[in-house]
Amino acid sequence: MTHPTHAPAFSIRIERSGDTATVHLHGRLVSGVCNDLYKPVAELIPTSKRVVLELKELTHMDSLGLGTVVRLYVSAKSAGCCLDLINIGPRIRDLLGMTHLLSVLTDMCEQGVNLRF
Secondary structure, eight states: OOOOOOOOSEEEEEEEETTEEEEEEEEEEOTTTHHHHHHHHHHHGGGOSEEEEEEEEEEEEOHHHHHHHHHHHHHHHHHTOEEEEESOOHHHHHHHHHTTHHHHHHHHHTTTOEEOO
């Protein structure tokens, strides 16, 4: 019996351009995979002026995923790096709104974080 090949539940692809790093997220940012995002992005922060999290292909995020994004914000701010969240899909935007993090992150925009939908 042949089993179909499944795409990984979560993956990232990093592009560098000068002092900007763009991190394309794909799949589900949930418990068990959050370090797959945090560790490589945290390593980018000290050498980047701007880190962009491109969320177009992010289909699901749980509370640990939300916590990871906030944790990355704190790390970026501490290092003088700007963290941008772009192409936030309706499902993730709704989740951020339900958890009241959308308003918190919107306030963070004024402090260096930019949200684009």
